[in-house]
Amino acid sequence: MRVLQFTDTLGDINGVSRFIQNLARLAHEEGRDLTVVTSTRFACPDMPTIRNFKPLLSMPMPKYAQLDVVVPPVLSMVQFTRQKRPDVVHVSTPGPVGVIGVLAARMLRVPIVGTYHTDFPSYVDTLFEDDGYTKMCELCMRWFYHGFSRVFSRSDQFLNEMKRVGISENKMVTLRSGIEMRDFGERFRDRSIWQRLGIDTEADLQGKRLKALYVGRVSEEKNLPLLVHVWKRIRQECASRGITAELVIVGDGPYRKTMETALQDDGVHMLGFKHGEELATIYASSDMFFFPSTTDTLGQSVMEAQVSSLPALVSDQGGPKSIVREGTSGYVLAGSDIDAWVRAAMVLLTDEAQRRAMSNGAIDAMRGRDIRDSFEHYWQEHEAVWREYHSPARAEKIVEQLG
Numbered sequence: 001m002r003v004l005q006f007t008d009t010l011g012d013i014n015g016v017s018r019f020i021q022n023l024a025r026l027a028h029e030e031g032r033d034l035t036v037v038t039s040t041r042f043a044c045p046d047m048p049t050i051r052n053f054k055p056l057l058s059m060p061m062p063k064y065a066q067l068d069v070v071v072p073p074v075l076s077m078v079q080f081t082r083q084k085r086p087d088v089v090h091v092s093t094p095g096p097v098g099v100i101g102v103l104a105a106r107m108l109r110v111p112i113v114g115t116y117h118t119d120f121p122s123y124v125d126t127l128f129e130d131d132g133y134t135k136m137c138e139l140c141m142r143w144f145y146h147g148f149s150r151v152f153s154r155s156d157q158f159l160n161e162m163k164r165v166g167i168s169e170n171k172m173v174t175l176r177s178g179i180e181m182r183d184f185g186e187r188f189r190d191r192s193i194w195q196r197l198g199i200d201t202e203a204d205l206q207g208k209r210l211k212a213l214y215v216g217r218v219s220e221e222k223n224l225p226l227l228v229h230v231w232k233r234i235r236q237e238c239a240s241r242g243i244t245a246e247l248v249i250v251g252d253g254p255y256r257k258t259m260e261t262a263l264q265d266d267g268v269h270m271l272g273f274k275h276g277e278e279l280a281t282i283y284a285s286s287d288m289f290f291f292p293s294t295t296d297t298l299g300q301s302v303m304e305a306q307v308s309s310l311p312a313l314v315s316d317q318g319g320p321k322s323i324v325r326e327g328t329s330g331y332v333l334a335g336s337d338i339d340a341w342v343r344a345a346m347v348l349l350t351d352e353a354q355r356r357a358m359s360n361g362a363i364d365a366m367r368g369r370d371i372r373d374s375f376e377h378y379w380q381e382h383e384a385v386w387r388e389y390h391s392p393a394r395a396e397k398i399v400e401q402l403g
Contacts, residue, residue, distance in 0.1 A: 003090055005034060005037065006037045007020055013273050016117045021044075025049070026372065028049045053080075056070075072096050078100065088382045111386065157319050177303065178373050197269075213289050214290045226341070227341075228262045238346075250273070251273065
């Protein structure tokens with residue numbers, strides 16, 4: 001079976017990109033015939049399972065200067081698809097590259113599988129605050145996914161959102177979640193990272209100033225305005241108890257400057273993008289993890305935090321709550337309840353025994369979530385679609401329709 005996977009995000013720094021890069025690497029290691037197709041000016045991993053077409057034009061995305069909207073070379077990408085002769089086309093994103101994947105699949109009459117990685121209607125609703133734009137986005141998503149044989153959700157929690165945009169229930173499959181366990185974990189712990197990053201001095205290391213961490217896009221749709229209010233309260237309560245706690249933000253986005261200004265006197269450190277072993281060390285050397293987003297379909301960084309032994313505080317809306325075991329590996333909290341977030345965070349910051357117990361619980365919560373299990377499930381579902389497409393029953397149905 002040959003699979004071509006089209007994605008608009010691959011060189012970008014986000015959870016979807018990391019997940020797709022992992023799929024491409026595993027396909028190469030295991031000899032599976034998968035090729036990831038993209039068009040971006042950002043650097044992509046140099047692998048035989050990745051094909052990056054130089055964009056004809058690229059421009060900053062509205063509201064997201066850190067991301068690009070591109071005009072891909074349509075004819076070259078369609079010709080490449082013809083040459084590869086895929087049995088199944090997978091479309092990861094409903095952007096320009098994804099649209100080319102859909103068109104090429106329909107031209108070649110091969111089945112299409114997709115993944116609902118991002119809840120774009122919710123993003124549009126948060127960023128533009130215009131019901132008209134939100135409805136338009138929902139209609140576009142409905143049109144885009146029409147005719148797909150399968151649409152993967154990254155968690156059960158987003159199946160209802162997929163129904164809302166018109167995806168048929170009988171086409172939905174929850175893809176087994178997983179990350180590359182080798183890339184993260186307790187073994188990367190090294191609290192001297194804070195000194196190397198200019199956050200702590202050598203004297204501070206002895207006193208162990210507590211670190212709360214957020215990793216992800218720094219944007220309003222991640223519910224970061226709530227985190228601003230929560231952290232201000234936490235700093236006040238910590239100060240009254242003689243505790244030094246700091247908030248470390250890894251990532252970038254349009255809300256960064258606003259957040260940095262709002263918390264300039266509250267022990268916030270904006271580190272921008274971090275990668276590889278440095279990122280793994282930041283995770284493992286922190287004490288707790290915040291992820292207040294109400295729009296994420298899964299929450300890759302929550303899995304990375306949990307396998308790094310970080311107790312996590314997540315919203316009760318969206319996919320991240322499927323990762324955290326309430327009261328064991330963290331807390332699942334109402335996305336707008338500032339008091340609840342402050343209370344939960346203060347438990348972790350003031351009770352070392354509870355924090356340690358939840359650290360162990362976080363590692364347990366990630367057992368069985370290896371990327372290899374996820375990839376195997378991904379491949380089995382594509383094989384099932386391929387078999388269905390060539391089944392005698394489908395052939396008979398087509399003959400009946402032709403009359």
